[in-house]
Amino acid sequence: MAHRSSFLSAMSLVGASILLTGCSGWSFSPPIHGNYPTDFLNHDKVTAAAPPSGGNFIQESAHDYAGLTDLLARQGDRGDVDYFARKGIAAERGQVVPPEENANWAIPLEQPFGFRTQMAQARQRLVTDLDNGGRDRFPGLAARAQVAYDCWLERTEDDWTKEADGACHKDFLATIGALEAALRGTPAPPPPAAAAPALPSHQYNVYFEFDHSDLTPEGRQVVDAVANAVKADPKVELRLVGKADLVGTDPYNVALSHRRADTVRAALRADGIDNGRIQENWVGFHEPPVPTPPGVREPRNRVVEVTLQ
Secondary structure (H helix, E strand, O other): OHHHHHHHHHHHHHHHHHHHHHOOOOOOOOOOOOOHHHHHHHHHHHHHHOOOOOOOHHHHHHHHHHHHHHHHHHHOOHHHHHHHHHHHHHHHOOOOOOOOOHHHOOOOOHHHHOHHHHHHHHHHHHHHHHHHHHHHHOHHHHHHHHHHHHHHHHHHHHOHHHHOOOHHHHHHHHHHHHHHHHHHOOOOOOOHHHHHHHOOOOEEEEEOOOOOOOOOHHHHHHHHHHHHHHHOOOOOOEEEEEOOOOOOOHHHHHHHHHHHHHHHHHHHHHOOOOHHHEEEEEOOOOOOOOOOOOOOOOHHHOEEEEEEO
């Protein structure tokens, strides 16, 4: 009897796993979020298959849902890790996954704060922007806005006291605003590299796009300025420190910051700077110039800091 009971329990668990994995829809009603026995498997799967940024809306969604899964894994929310990992896997397979419905999440305090009403209005705003050209014209912004919205719901269910003015909510508001400005044709704000002249004369910042290690035109200008400064003084040496923002895993960001530092070194050498005058280090998302919570895309943290010494 004990063997039969154990067998039935195991089969029930397997059946539940198959049911959850086989569901094709999202924002289930009644809500079915994650499944603890499969969270680590699906987390590994979505991370391994995540495409780089810079693709179409589906690819950008897959990339950003993998990042959200990493964030939730660090928070220890295993059920939601599994849920959003499966959502990311669906995107990796070519499916357009929609933003969450707040009715399927345990969102508190409609009275007196109106959280559900805010979220319903925000979702309608998001869907309108997505359907009116956001997905096709600005896939990176559109995907980021959707994933930030989903993160806002998930974090509010988990701890509304922090997320009422938390990182995911702020990221959604900033990104949806940027998406709408882009759809209207409003000029984008100047890139972060424009702040470089305010730095001390011995320090330069070379900024990078999200999840990229190639130089932007602005970054190329900063590298050229560094090279000119070094050529003017044969005693000067350089120290490069590659960094990344707090999105993704620690090993991935260490490698990304390494590639960024290598890019700057290679550009300096191409400009005629002797390799022996360049010291190089990389720290991933440790020692960020602008401290943020995990999962926040902060352009000023995607940088190689160049110090003349």
